[in-house]
Amino acid sequence: MLALAGCGNDKVAAPQSTIPAADRCHAADLSVRTDVVSAGQSPSVDHVIAEIRVTNTAARTCLVQGYPALRLRDRTGAAHDAAGHRTGAVAERVSLPPGAIASSTLDYDGQPSVNAPVGGCPEAVALLVSVPDETGELVAPMSYDAPLVCKKRPVGITPLVAAVYHADTAPSPVSPCRTADLTFQASVGGHNMSREYFSVKITNRGEHDCVIGGYGPGLQLVDANHNLQYPDAAGANLPPGAPGVTVLPAGSTGVMTGNYTDGAVCNKYGLDESPVPTAYLRATVPGDPATVDVPYSAKVYCGGGFGIGRLVAY
Structure with missing residues (x-):
């Protein structure tokens, strides 16, 4: 489970890039999923590393650059800003051929669900992701049992980078x-x-x-x-x-x-x-x-x- 990290002005916003609108990836061109990479438990907290994977489902190559914006949806359907901070890594321009993937890494300290604050940390069931320069949100259901995220430490997020992906044949001119x-x-x-x-x-x-x-x-x-x-x-x-x-x-x-x-x-x-x-x-x-x-x-x-x-x- 992932719990909401508060509301207000803590949203991890998608910054503007210099990519022309005709060349950049639009929300309608993409799909998204999230995966927990690791979750290590200590006596007091769980440290979790998760990955956002954005796939180009369109028939054209498109470009992304920067940090995705994040919100969390609870079981009532309400969306909440995710408290977070950018890692400071340089955001490079990423070219996504059809089927290619860009990924961003999240890291945060959670806590076991049995210790969740009553009423102060509602459970999230989906991550809402916006790529840079886009206002449309992609929905990534959270089906894994991740630790809760409360506002003990902001969620760290990295810029989108090119990720390994599979294809039926080698794309040209790779x-x-x-x-x-x-x-x-x-x-x-x-x-x-x-x-x-x-x-x-x-x-x-x-x-x-x-x-x-x-x-x-x-x-x-x-x-x-x-x-x-x-x-x-x-x-x-x-x-x-x-x-x-x-x-x-x-x-x-x-x-x-x-x-x-x-x-x-x-x-x-x-x-x-x-x-x-x-x-x-x-x-x-x-x-x-x-x-x-x-x-x-x-x-x-x-x-x-x-x-x-x-x-x-x-």
């Missing part, structure tokens, strides 16, 4: 991604029973947008001597469905999440239960022979098999 333009970071994502979960962040550090075919970079297990642990393996188990392509705008970050067996549970199948420790994940980009060994410490059982999801926006 070129394939090169390994040299990407950075990779692997980290543990959690543990459940005998499964270990991990993620690999991929950032486009190049000056231009680029595209990766298929589900994203390929990943292989590598030991401390930079040798492939399972050179004859077919590779990661990929999700079903047509892969299409993934577009990484300049400066954007995507993430691939996966899991593997990290315990001796496969001996009944006659598989090796004494694997050599994995020290790296070797990343390869389709069409580029260069590779990158990304540090990652693990023991992958069951013949080194692991599942991986497609590259998505981070």
Whole structure:
């Protein structure tokens, strides 16, 4: 649940930009959704990071620049200004081809719903979003169980930036991604029973947008001597469905999440239960022979098999 953060003059307003009206994105051209990225609980408050994702649903390319304006709608239908502050980040002009996405990040301190002030923090059920230079509001229902936002600290908001998105085919004139333009970071994502979960962040550090075919970079297990642990393996188990392509705008970050067996549970199948420790994940980009060994410490059982999801926006 998200609670309202008061009314009055605290609205995060959408500033005017220098984009001509004929070129900018209009509310009728866009759709919006919100997602909680993380919610970490402390003894007194929950700190929440959420993302606003605005998608160009029109048949033309359009431009946005600046901070979105926010209001919160409660269960009665009443709309309230969201108390907030801009991060001070420079608002760059973002070009959105059809299907492309711009995102803005919110961060705030909430509190568990059991401690919500009675009558002073009504529950919000939707976020109302206006893009810069537009008065029309896009409605993003809030179906997740987020902590309450009360007026303990203003909601921080970043300017809209280009986000990773998927397409059936590569938009022209976007070129394939090169390994040299990407950075990779692997980290543990959690543990459940005998499964270990991990993620690999991929950032486009190049000056231009680029595209990766298929589900994203390929990943292989590598030991401390930079040798492939399972050179004859077919590779990661990929999700079903047509892969299409993934577009990484300049400066954007995507993430691939996966899991593997990290315990001796496969001996009944006659598989090796004494694997050599994995020290790296070797990343390869389709069409580029260069590779990158990304540090990652693990023991992958069951013949080194692991599942991986497609590259998505981070």
